[in-house]
Amino acid sequence: MRCSFCEGESGVPKELRRQKSRAERTPVARIRINSVRPLSCRIGPSSLGSIPWDGRNGVAHRSARYDYGGDRYVFVEFSIDMELAENFKTLSMAEAIKQAHIPGIVEVIPSICSMLVEYDRASIHADPLIRRLREIEGSMTQLTEIPTRIIDFPILFADPWTTECAETFKSHHNTGQVPNLDFVAEVNGYKDRESFIHALCATPYWTVMVGFTPGLPWLYPLGVRNEEAIQAPKYNRPRTWTPDRAVGLGGAFLAIYSVRNPGGYQLLGRTTNPIYDARQRHPDFKENPVLLKPGDILKWRSVTREEYDQIWAGVEDGTYRFGIKPVTVEPEAYLRDPRGYTAANLGGS
Template sequence: MTIRYTFGGDEFIFVEISEDMSLDAFFKGTAITRELQRRKVAGVTEICPANASYQVRYNPDIIAPDVLLALLQTIEAEVGAADLNIATRIVEVPVLYNDPWTHETLMRFRERHQDPDSTDLQYAARINGYGDVDAFIAAHAGSPWFVSMVGFVAGLPFMFQMVERKRHLQVPKYLRPRTDTPKLTVGHGGCFGCIYSVRGAGGYQMFGVTPAPIFDPAQRLDYLRDFMVFFRPGDIVKFKPIDRDTYDKALAEVEAGTFSLRVRPVNFSLDAFMRDPDAYNRSLVEVLDAN
């Protein structure tokens, strides 16, 4: 792939790794930005990774634009010449699919939807060739997802499913955005999944809700003690379908401050994944089950 570098004013360099989203484009961007962060370059003030690109903000009084550009190109060559590996985390996220709150919301906004006569899950199942909603949920929760970027609102993760391109779930966004989306909705738009960290406007299809807070300025739960935003690019997410009783129990634990997510460290190899995605995904999930 040919990487394109563009200067934005006198404080930014925007780097487009690929015009199309892919795991190798995302993974290469992640490797480059993590290496840049590790080097603690004087004058680099912000590093913003995205789906298939990244942006660097810098102080031109400390580091000259051409010097930073040369450094980024050097890092690109170095990470491109080796097996792309990152040390990251796998997180199990419980999800109550087909919940009453997103159902009530989606019914209020059917005039903005491509198929007003079906629910978001029914529509997603149909256009992806699944016989029913349960089969679609099994596909959605069956393979891990990479967190490719965090943004839009504070703490919202965009996620890309770790399967071959022909198996990617594809669901268009609403024809017009909603003015309401329940907090912690698990959504999907295009080829990307997300979790709405706060209640607000949105246009992604709504599949369910998680009881797990992922953004909390009060930092009450153990997995949010280090930072109020939980997710970071490179995290791996495994959704776990739960029933209403389990969801209600988790909410009570959130209120009591005792709820926790299952989080395990993993080393991810793109080469090993590409050789056999399904087997590699099973090995990742086994890390969760082993502890």
């Protein structure tokens, strides 16, 4: 007996054809400028209100959720909300797991507020591994310092490549405004493009995770209050292509497109820094084809087209080296005073 999902003569399930037909008849909602509201992203100490305190050296603590991730992963989730406190805890625990040298662990892959722990089934089973991970979590009396880097990222705002892309997919956009930079500046209340660019370049961005495409960073603002975070809705419909090295904004997250691929983030500009080099030709990719890692801090630097071309020529021939400064972040000190700590230690203003 055939059900409503059985294929018809076209080879496409009937139910899916009906759903597609209904979707095509449904108009795509367009967002009005004055209808855009700040998204619910929690930043800084205000985010700690939902986390019970356990009294251990003043550290916010909430037990993680453990689950099976297929037959060779354990999934560990600290929160369903984007909270920097939980991202700090995720990175701290990821480092603690690595330092524990548990036999059978292949890799620890941190995400925004969760992680995957890959293990070798020939060496350890999931249940004893979960018990060991719980022990590590329970022994964490404070958020550990995070050795990381501040990296200079030159960016050409409203560049010709992302502008061409935005123009091509103008009908997919919320308002059809090109360049997208002007749309984002307007919905965030900036009087002009220049004031928006100044605000963005004054804000360091924290790499909460790397993924989606090889090397793509998910970036979150440091040292600002929730209502101050630059935010924007994604496109109504995604683009089928986006230039590599394009810098986009969706919600409160910035992302850099590592390769030419589909996307829906608002396009702000294009950076000179590649973030993925499969052949590892550039000296800064000698140890890893992926430039960024969770915890890296990006500082945007606005450049002219002439400066962009000069830097890119140096990137291509390997003579331009990325501006990288080692730094150690103290999560608990940051959470006590995000703005002050960022200004004093992380290049914020």
